[in-house]
Amino acid sequence: MARPHAVVIGGGIGGLTAARALLGGGWEVTVHERSRSLAPAGAGLAVAPNALRALDTLGLGDAVRERSSLHGGGIRRWDGRWLMRMDADRIRAWFGDPIVLLRRCTLVDLLAAGLPAGTVRTASAATVVDPGGRDRPARVTTGSGELTADLVVAADGIHSVTRRALFPETPAPVHAGFATWRFVVPADRPIVPAESWGRGAVVGLMPLADGTVYVYVSVSGAPREWTLEEHAALPRRFAHWHSPIPQLLAAAAPGEMLRNEVWYLDTPPRSYHHGRVALLGDAAHAMPPNLGQGGCQAIEDAVTLAHTVSGAGFADVPAALVRYTAARRPRAARVVRRSAQAGALLCSGYRSVATVRNIALVALGPFGPQVVRRSVTGIFDWSPPGAARR
Structure with a gap:
């Protein structure tokens, strides 16, 4: 019996993670990236405990840990005065893993290295022309012709053409x-x-x-x-x-x-799926970088999506995507909202806001780390569906 076929639009971290996860679930996958290479737009990347657990399900968590440094140190004022100290071991004790740091290209290379030859097609823009339904496949056009797919993963970024086509009522970023x-x-x-x-x-x-x-x-x-x-x-x-x-x-x-x-995306699309098409990563929930969760949430999306469609027959994929939206949309929307609030506070140009913010952090004293812990609990303590806690 032929394996189900998924087309992934976008070869960034979210799209490549989805490809790895779907391949592990028995899918045939092709990734279409419009750029000429997978060289990522970015420099460094923080991978939080929630995303490390997701990568563990793909057998990549330890490879990321081995190539990373630890996020520690804390928060300082512009003149160097410490406002709060935080060490990586404390975060590890709370959540089972620290936050690790590595080059974005290192993670992309790890994800791509496990894909069979020919899976990734660069300089290949892809567009959904029919999202499909219970009784028909999705259709995608590329520079080399039209494809049909049991599942389409739209990981085409904050300015997602797919999102605009399927959910035109969604406000612009x-x-x-x-x-x-x-x-x-x-x-x-x-x-x-x-x-x-x-x-x-x-x-x-x-x-x-x-x-x-x-x-x-x-x-x-x-x-x-x-x-x-x-x-x-x-x-x-x-x-x-x-x-x-x-x-x-x-x-x-x-x-x-x-x-x-x-x-x-201040206002999320009303759903993360339409027919046989699933939105993933920035296409679904682009967020400010202040909590370091943009890539982490895309990784969560990918492993959740693969788990949700695992074992689904042809006619069952649209119903499985209903469960994907239910699992991901409320959580990602909360993280977007928290990230936007953090960005507004940290980058405020008002002297009074900056002064009060710093005084409040110093006043917390030894209780500061516990406040930080409470603020990220609910984000960092996420575990992939069906996975045992590390």
């Missing part, structure tokens, strides 16, 4: 009120992992396992085009911040920096 810069540079000195907060700006320094440091910067403001003059002004903007922030910003060449205005 909204601006989060800030832009981000991300890059990786060599570390010529020991780097203390920490996130530093200032008025209208956040800078994170996260040492990676290969001796480099992942730097991310968020600055409040209305959306605008990036110019070379703005790149030159960035080190000046942070010249008075604590070392080594100014030095690391000055060391990054324009071509090494990825700059993005941050947009997110």
